Amino acid sequence: MKFQGTKDYVATEDLTIAVNAAVALERPLLVKGEPGTGKTELARQVADALGMRMIEWNIKSTTRAQQGLYEYDAVSRLRDSQLGEEKVHDVSNYIRRGKLWEAFASDERVVLLIDEIDKADIEFPNDLLQELDKMEFHVYETGETVAAVNRPVVIITSNNEKELPDAFLRRCFFHYIRFPDEATMRKIVEVHHPGIKESLLTTALTQFYELRETSGLKKKPSTSEVLDWLKLLLAEDLTAEDLKRDGANALPKLHGALLKNEQDVHLFERLAFMARAQNR
Known part of the structure; x- marks a missing residue:
């Protein structure tokens, strides 16, 4: 199954080639371009065209890479232990899954959109290198390893507000959306x-x-x-x-x-x- 654009999205030939190449290579597709050129909408249309569910992770300046994997709510566990709650003995009750975990655990292949990655701290892309490369990560609190059931189609957008690390760029298939003629x-x-x-x-x-x-x-x-x-x-x-x-x-x-x-x-x-x- 290949992406050829949709009735609601005009995709140029070089863009469709980039999407299909990234899918074939099983590499994240890094899409750059000035704001308003349809980078985010591209992910939605790819999901629609390929018949996949889309999981969207909107990045902010305060977003940490760990939030995409999971977060451990130690404060709630401490409070519950003081209240004598039974569930406090199972640490998994205090693990909140992130968007990457959700994508990895899906029984069906999904499109994972990491939107506006350049908004985050400069170390953010490097912190996701191994997880996006190996498609797995370790949960230290429970000792389990979460591996992707089906490798998601990963689309990453950037408005070019800051340079991304070379090590991260090497792991992506890159496409710049030029402003339409x-x-x-x-x-x-x-x-x-x-x-x-x-x-x-x-x-x-x-x-x-x-x-x-x-x-x-x-x-x-x-x-x-x-x-x-x-x-x-x-x-x-x-x-x-x-x-x-x-x-x-x-x-x-x-x-x-x-x-x-x-x-x-x-x-x-x-x-x-x-x-x-x-x-x-």
């Missing part, structure tokens, strides 16, 4: 907004890519943001003619869906001011 973006738009008028789409995408390429932009709008923008344009029943701009107004209509900080809004206001000054 206009032809690919049209296919993506067709999935989310089928039947959109050609004139409106052409004008909107022209303005969108011009905006993305503007020098000095702090945050370039992403795929998800252009889809939100188009949704607003359709909701407001705007036409290609309504989107036309002159030198006095450099900001696109409903620009709040595309520009997400005041620096970028001020940049376009300055561009409009300079354009008006030149036309005097």
